[in-house]
Amino acid sequence: xPVFFEKKQLVTPGELLAExxxxxxENTYNQENKIFASRIGLADTENxxxxxxxxxxxxLPKPGDIVIGTIVEVGFNGWTVDIKSPYTALLRAxxxxxxxxxPQTDELSQVLNAGELIVAKVASYDRAHxxxxxxxxxxxxxxxxxxxxxxxxxxxxxxxxxxGSMISMIKQVTGCQIxxxxxxxxxxxxxxxxxxxxxxxxxxxxxAESHTxxxxxxxxxxxxxxxxxxxEKKIE
Amino acid sequence: MSTLLxxxxxxxxxxxxxxxxxxxxxxxxxxREFTIEEGLIERAExxxxxxxxxxxxxxxxKIETGEPFPDTPNDGxxxxxxxxxxxxxxxxxxxxxxxxxIELARIVDRGIRExxxxxxxxxxxxSGKKVFVVxxxxxxxxxxxxxxDASALAAVAALTNAKMPNYEIEDxxxxxxxxxxxxxxxxxxxTVTIAKINDKLVVDPQIEEEQVLDARISMAVNDEGNICxxxxxxAGSFTPQQIIEASKIAQEKAAEIRxxxxx
Amino acid sequence: xxxxxxKLIDKKGIRLDGRKADELRPLKIEVGVLPNADGSAYIExxxxxxxxxxxxxxxxxxxxxxxxxRMVIRCRYHMAPFSVQERKSPAPSRREVELSKVIRxxxxxxxxxxxxxxxxxxxxxxxxxxxxxTRCASITAASLAIADAGIPLxxxxxxxxxxxxxxxxxxxxxxxxxxxxxxxxxxxxxxxLNAVTLLQMDGVLTPKEFENAMNMAIDxxxxxxxxxxxxxxxxxMAAREELKEEVEE
Numbered sequence: 001x002p003v004f005f006e007k008k009q010l011v012t013p014g015e016l017l018a019e020x021x022x023x024x025x026e027n028t029y030n031q032e033n034k035i036f037a038s039r040i041g042l043a044d045t046e047n048x049x050x051x052x053x054x055x056x057x058x059x060l061p062k063p064g065d066i067v068i069g070t071i072v073e074v075g076f077n078g079w080t081v082d083i084k085s086p087y088t089a090l091l092r093a094x095x096x097x098x099x100x101x102x103p104q105t106d107e108l109s110q111v112l113n114a115g116e117l118i119v120a121k122v123a124s125y126d127r128a129h130x131x132x133x134x135x136x137x138x139x140x141x142x143x144x145x146x147x148x149x150x151x152x153x154x155x156x157x158x159x160x161x162x163x164g165s166m167i168s169m170i171k172q173v174t175g176c177q178i179x180x181x182x183x184x185x186x187x188x189x190x191x192x193x194x195x196x197x198x199x200x201x202x203x204x205x206x207x208a209e210s211h212t213x214x215x216x217x218x219x220x221x222x223x224x225x226x227x228x229x230x231x232e233k234k235i236e
Numbered sequence: 237m238s239t240l241l242x243x244x245x246x247x248x249x250x251x252x253x254x255x256x257x258x259x260x261x262x263x264x265x266x267x268r269e270f271t272i273e274e275g276l277i278e279r280a281e282x283x284x285x286x287x288x289x290x291x292x293x294x295x296x297x298k299i300e301t302g303e304p305f306p307d308t309p310n311d312g313x314x315x316x317x318x319x320x321x322x323x324x325x326x327x328x329x330x331x332x333x334x335x336x337x338i339e340l341a342r343i344v345d346r347g348i349r350e351x352x353x354x355x356x357x358x359x360x361x362x363s364g365k366k367v368f369v370v371x372x373x374x375x376x377x378x379x380x381x382x383x384x385d386a387s388a389l390a391a392v393a394a395l396t397n398a399k400m401p402n403y404e405i406e407d408x409x410x411x412x413x414x415x416x417x418x419x420x421x422x423x424x425x426x427t428v429t430i431a432k433i434n435d436k437l438v439v440d441p442q443i444e445e446e447q448v449l450d451a452r453i454s455m456a457v458n459d460e461g462n463i464c465x466x467x468x469x470x471a472g473s474f475t476p477q478q479i480i481e482a483s484k485i486a487q488e489k490a491a492e493i494r495x496x497x498x499x
Numbered sequence: 500x501x502x503x504x505x506k507l508i509d510k511k512g513i514r515l516d517g518r519k520a521d522e523l524r525p526l527k528i529e530v531g532v533l534p535n536a537d538g539s540a541y542i543e544x545x546x547x548x549x550x551x552x553x554x555x556x557x558x559x560x561x562x563x564x565x566x567x568x569r570m571v572i573r574c575r576y577h578m579a580p581f582s583v584q585e586r587k588s589p590a591p592s593r594r595e596v597e598l599s600k601v602i603r604x605x606x607x608x609x610x611x612x613x614x615x616x617x618x619x620x621x622x623x624x625x626x627x628x629x630x631x632x633t634r635c636a637s638i639t640a641a642s643l644a645i646a647d648a649g650i651p652l653x654x655x656x657x658x659x660x661x662x663x664x665x666x667x668x669x670x671x672x673x674x675x676x677x678x679x680x681x682x683x684x685x686x687x688x689x690x691x692l693n694a695v696t697l698l699q700m701d702g703v704l705t706p707k708e709f710e711n712a713m714n715m716a717i718d719x720x721x722x723x724x725x726x727x728x729x730x731x732x733x734x735x736m737a738a739r740e741e742l743k744e745e746v747e748e
Contacts, residue, residue, distance in 0.1 A: 010735060012728045013609075013646050014654025014691040027651065029611075036691060038611065038651035040731055055735050056649040058537070058556065060615075086556035086618040127616050128567070152649075211735070335600040338593050350701050451608075453698065463709050466684070466700035471607035473694035476717060483706055 007044060008211070010055075011037040017050050025051035041154075042211055055211065059085045059153040059183040061131040065122045066140075068148070068181035069133070074109045081118065081133060083183050084150070089131040091120065096135055117143035119179055119187065146177070146189030147196050151207050153184035158210040159203055166206065166216065173223040174199040198226050241447045249448050253433050259444065260289075265485055267440045267493070272390065274397045282398025282419065286390040289442055290380035292324075293387050295372060295394040299401075299419070301361065301410075302369040312359020312367040316345035318374035318387060325379040339469070343427070344374060344388045346465035347456030351425035354395060358420040361403045366410055368400055370419070381443035384454050384467075388427035389493070395419055396499075424499035425464055428486040429454040432474060437482055439489060453482050457490035459499070507664040507676055514676070520669045521715065523659070523722060524632075528640065528730035530647050536623075538648025540730070542640040545673050546630035549637050553644040555620030564619070570612040571619040574603035576637060578626040598634050605638050605687040605697035606645065609652045620650065631674035632660050638687045638697065639723060643731055656696055657727050658687035659719030661712040663704060668711045670719045684709070686716035690724050 003018045005011060015037045017028060024030040027039040028050055037043065041054040061067070061083065069081040069089060078092040093108055094100070112118065118133075119140050125131035135141045151159060159180060160167050171178055176190035176199045186203060190196040202219055209215050241249075249259060256264055268289035277283035282297030304311060318341035320328045333341070348354065359368040372394065374387045399416035431441035431449040441449060451472030456465035463483065468474065474482070508514050518524070524545030533539035536552035559565035576598040580586050591599075606622065622645065624637045635658035642656040662672045664680035677683050682702025688695055695717070704712060 010732055012655065012731050013652035014689065015728075016691060029651075029653065031653075031692075036653070038653065039649060040646060040735060054649065056647065057651075058649050086558065086615055088558055333593075335596050338596045339600055342593065342597050346701050350703060458703065462703050462705050463700065464703045466698060466709075467601075468695065468698035469601070469604060471604050473608045473689065473692075473696045474698070475693050476695060476713065479695060479698060479713065480710055483709060487706060 003045060003050070005043045008042045010040070010211075011043045011052060012040050013038055017043055017052075018045075021048065023049045025049040027052035027054045027057070053211075054154045056152060057154045059083070061085055061087065061089070061122045061125040061183070063122050063124055065182040066119065066179070067122060067133075067183040068117060068119050068143070068179065068185035068187055069183070071112050071114050071116045071118065074112070074114060079108065079112055081120070083131070083133075083181075084185060085131070085183060087125075087130045089120075089122070089133045091118070091133045091135065095123075095133070112142060117148065117187075119143060119181070143187060146187050147200065149186050149188065149200050149203065151180075151184050151186055151203060153182065155207045155210045156180055156182060156184060158215075159186075159206050161216070166219065169220065170199050170202050170223065173227055174202075178203075194230055198223065198230075201226070241444055245444065246448050249444060250434050253436055253438060258438070258442075260442065262440075264436060265439045265489070267489065268442065270386075270389075272393045272497070274393055280394075281400065282394045282396075284390045284393035284397065285377075286386050286393070288382060288386040288389075288440070290378060291382060291386045292376075292378035292380075293383065293390045294375045294377055295387065295390040296375065297394045297398040297419075298371040298373070299398060300369050300371070301366055301403075304360070304364065304367040309364035310360050311356040312354070313369040314345075314349060314354055314356065314372070315369070316341045316348070316372040316374065316391065318344065318376070320376050320379070320383075324376045328376075328379070339467075340383055340387060341374060343384055343454060343456075343465065343467050344372070344391050346467075347388050347425040347427050348372070348391065348395070350464035351423040351456065351458040353392060353421055353423045353425055355420040355422045359400075361410055362405055366403075370395075370398070379443065381446050382429050382440050384429045385427050385440060388425070388456065392424050392426075392499075393497075396421055396424070423458050424494070424497075425456045425458050426490040426493050426499070427454050427456040427465070428489045428493075430482045430485060432472060432478065437478065437485060439485060453479065455483060455486040457487055459494070461487055461491065463487075503679060504675075507679060508667050508669065512667070514664070514669065516673060518671075520667055521718075523671050523719060524673065526723065526726055528643065528726060530643050530730050530734040536644070536648075538644040538646065538650070540640040540643035540647060542636050544632065544636040544639075545671075546628060547626070547633055547636045548628040549633060549640055550625045550627060551637065551640040551644040552623045552625075553620060553641070553648045553650075554623075555648065556615045556618040556650065557620070558617070559619035565617045568613070568616050570610070570615040572603055572607050572610060572612070572622065573619060574599050574606065574622040574624070574641070576602055576624045576626070576634070578629060578633075582626050582629045598637075601697055601699065602634060602638055602641065605658065606641055606656055608694060608696045609642065609654055609656050609689055610645065611651050611653065614651065620645070620648070629674070631672055631677045632685070634658070634697075635660050635685050635687070639727055643727060646731055647734070654689040654691045654694075655724070655727055655731075656687050656689055657720045657724045658685065658697060659716050659723055660685040661716035661719060663702065663708060663712065668708060668715060670715050682708075682712065684712040684716055686713060686720060688717055688720040690721055 069083040120133040280296040398419040402413040538553040638658035687697030
């Protein structure tokens with residue numbers, strides 16, 4: 001039962017990964033008992049499953065995902081939200097207003113206007129309908145401070161790290177609040193601009209080097225060095 | 237759109253083809269019955285109408301005079317246009333030629349041009365100044381599948397009965413003489429379109445078959461049995477082996493049609 | 500107007516540009532070159548210079564063009580006015596319309612269109628300089644741009660043409676050979692699936708010559724495929740190389 005790649009090998013779409021008694025995992029497909037890669041990424045096996053961790057993919061919503069989106073349009077009874085996925089999402093007015101919605105008197109653009117950012121949860125999504133969002137849980141809602149950056153969605157797990165170790169370290173050293181949208185949009189809120197930029201630089205570095213080894217050490221080093229520089233500047 | 241096939245029908249077509257048969261009783265390599273009527277539009281210099289099953293295509297040939305292209309001063313001009321007239325199908329909309337009518341025109345053009353069907357060197361009235369310009373207009377009247385083969389056959393038939401006015405040069409001026417001469421033809425290319433359905437090759441797809449096909453391939457064959465144009469179409473694929481098989485089928489069918497039409 | 504050369508291939512089997520019958524023109528491909536596109540690629544194949552940008556998957560505009568059960572692929576093949584010897588009008592020609600269609604049909608078999616209903620992708624091909632075989636080079640680059648956009652594919656699509664000049668079947672015709680030669684056979688191919696997704700031919704070939712030309716074009720595709728894959732890999736390996744340098748210093 002052959003496997004045709006080495007662990008964490010960089011594979012391209014159409015590359016033959018395995019033949020025989022294997023199951024197609026993430027970013028792979030099977031045809032006539034053979035498993036092929038469907039995206040560029042790093043190939044790996046998990047028991048009998050062949051997976052490819054994609055280095056480049058777009059975000060497809062799943063119910064329960066926490067995402068960060070931009071209001072695109074104020075509609076009749078809700079808002080259209082860009083969550084950086086092939087489908088625009090909908091946020092109903094009734095979800096945001098804690099009371100029944102009155103179209104004649106409620107001015108939706110005053111609650112949320114085009115161009116504003118929100119943190120929301122994907123309430124529902126299926127093949128036939130655009131994703132529906134909800135903000136009616138604690139921690140969700142309009143974003144008023146901080147900076148936004150984008151990360152390829154497939155790299156978000158690497159930014160989080162094992163049991164959240166990587167993201168916790170960044171938060172601790174920079175003192176920033178960081179919300180990682182599953183859709184690859186990240187919100188960084190710090191006490192000052194330098195802290196925010198340091199956090200963003202660290203995250204960018206993780207995205208660029210996610211498929212290499214020794215990354216955790218290099219990030220730790222980067223944060224340590226930059227923080228030290230900041231302290232020096234303060235003394236001067 | 238009323239032209240969408242139900243899943244039940246799609247399945248039925250697939251099952252029959254797996255068993256080597258088609259909805260209308262043909263084998264996988266049979267053409268539908270066809271008839272060609274020539275010279276029915278007197279105002280046109282040449283015309284022909286084909287009925288291939290229920291597919292109905294009328295081709296008119298207009299011959300005018302004009303300037304040759306600067307890089308071919310001793311050749312006449314041939315141009316092919318196709319109209320998917322709205323009355324031919326619920327899916328055709330009025331408007332400028334879309335990609336389907338442009339592709340159809342260019343496939344028909346390629347077969348005629350590459351086989352040198354029309355002797356363009358005999359279309360010169362005055363070298364570099366005045367030549368015959370042959371307009372071939374394909375008019376699809378009813379779409380029941382395989383517009384390519386129907387249009388290509390009708391186009392060649394229209395060209396064979398086309399007549400051009402006689403000209404002569406008198407005192408440096410071009411003047412018309414009485415009478416007409418037949419358009420000089422050197423070859424009669426025949427285009428055969430083969431569809432791939434459930435991995436089987438099916439000749440002359442009828443409209444419902446076109447809606448379930450994976451891909452199609454059209455090959456134009458000249459009098460000598462050589463291939464002068466090929467176009468693979470639609471969003472599927474063929475293996476190289478299937479293409480070679482298709483080319484054999486195309487040659488066979490072209491020879492049959494050539495015999496039937498006495499071309 | 501330059502004179503027509505007497506022979507396109509000499510007795511020793513050398514063509515006017517110095518190549519042998521089965522030799523490809525030089526090829527250079529780069530992936531991820533347009534910052535605003537979701538995916539992009541640039542190819543130089545002989546004197547051809549072609550840039551491809553892909554947007555999507557995204558919602559289709561106008562909405563009525565979308566399909567409820569699958570993704571729609573739109574493709575626009577366009578030549579810049581300065582790309583050819585005699586300035587070409589920027590308006591789409593009939594040739595460009597046909598090529599846009601056949602190129603789309605060559606790429607579509609590689610895309611899992613059923614996975615993303617109601618969405619669409621736009622493939623924009625701009626030919627900046629043309630010297631024969633632009634549709635093939637466009638397909639090779641477009642497939643990379645689609646992969647670069649993170650769209651799942653069954654395989655990359657690679658394309659190459661073969662044809663006949665004088666009495667010889669040759670690989671990868673450039674413009675002069677296409678115009679003055681006997682036949683041209685462009686082929687697009689998915690190597691891992693042995694699937695031909697584009698096949699055209701103009702000229703006159705015996706059935707045997709056609710078979711030889713098609714097989715030669717497929718061999719050409721197989722030669723280009725590793726270069727195509729490498730261009731895709733190179734974009735993602737760049738970080739790795741930078742890293743190696745850092746560590747060595």
